[in-house]
Amino acid sequence: MGYDQDLSFVYFGPTKIIFGSGSSTSEVESEMSALKCSRAIVVTDQGIIKAGLLDKITKSLGEKCVGVFSDVPQDSGMDVVDRAAAFAKEKGADIVISIGGGSVIDTAKCMCILLTEGGSLADFEGIQLLTRPQTPHIVIPTTAGTGSEVTWAAVIYDKSKGQKILIVESYNAPRVAILDPTLTAKLPPLLTASTGMDAFCHAVEAISSMQREPIADALGMHAIRLLNKYLPQCVKNGSDLTARGQVQLAATMAGWSFGNAMIGIVHAMAHSIGAVAHVPHGIANGILLPHCMEFNLPDAANYYAEIAQAMGVCEKGSTTKQAAEAAVKGVFDLTKKIGHPQKLSEFGVTEENIIKAADMSMSDGSIVNNPRYVADSGEVLEIYKKAL
């Protein structure tokens, strides 16, 4: 796995990681104190409350929890952020603690900006506009896949424009992520499989990205090792906390990996088919990944050969090309082993949908970092057809 002589990059990953079963209750208060904070607003959603994940954590915070905002919907919006930030201000909060998945975490990230800077979220639409550290944020993720606990981007729906807005700010990376495997123990098998494949996809795409670099490679490669070994165990037995923990760590490592080295065609296609036919992100990634790897083979064989080694599917004495092909087959096999859906049509996707999505994929920013140059939407459509 060589790098050019003119390799130059910035690696960024400032989030402190606390890992361990029960850490969400045993460590959260001391982490808060270490940040010199004493008034926490907890952000979560109704699902987390119903699953009984909230109470223990707020109890462990005691009087340091000054309020709980639990009205975060699936695709959170700017109005939600505004309400949550106003609530936090009214309570005099000096730290935000998010407990949940991507939507909850992104809502909390945006709240931190409003708590520090004031104003409305619309004023901060853009990239790297902030000039100072924001309100501290501790993330306690309840899913394992997005890597959002260590990335510094947030996606929020803007009702007035009828579209999502993107805010990317290094100064707003979460300060601490507490990874407690017990919180993911109840995730159902399909969600476990698809969110796990999202993480797997982050790692593969970062390793083969045009912006690949050694630190992101190292993190992505180990994420692949862990997911390959432990994701099947998680799906088979959700309460296997060892496996759950390793998958959580893998998702976090993959988050650092793609947060720095970016993603490629799989995500471009997953974003597009998600927008056109509402296929969930993880599922679209899991279905499309091996097909896209097949497409990328001519330009990504070196990287995929290394992935084959990490997955333990590389036979001794095989050429780079053979090893790379083994990686593609290895990913197909992994998705089958974990009972991941294999076809987009299982989610109601039609021929018409994929024509539209192929067009959209060409103008998705992720495609720019794909190792193989994508000449036109016809090439993307061919991949969709294979996955339909």
Add this chain to the structure above:
Amino acid sequence: MTGYKGFTQEWMDAWKEKIAGSKEYKEIAKDWEGSVSITVNADPSKNVPEPVYMFTDYWHGDVRDFFICDAAKAQEAKFIMTGDYARWKQVAKKELDATKALMQGKLKLRGDLTYIVRNVKTINKVIDLLTEVNTIFPDEG
């Protein structure tokens, strides 16, 4: 080859000409709508005593306004890009990728980031064409 003093109206005209003359640009940018302002922060030690504000406007593959402006006009653009002189110089010399620079916080951008993400190729092409302009930089001339 004629050289142009960087970050001046003549230099902008040369850049605009490159863009207007590029068939490739016309095709890539066929969906792009709107203006981008560029602010170069002052750096007296590099012979940039005052900030420089530039207003550039693009419409479906065509180039429209391209001029040195004031701070207020720069704020009117659909996208507002800001950075230190040293960073912009690196971009103009192709030593620094503009999208990487944004990700790394070396440049700042205010505006609809999802639009930028969808049109990264247009941005890259405009910058590529800038690197073709023979520039005399303020701290080199």
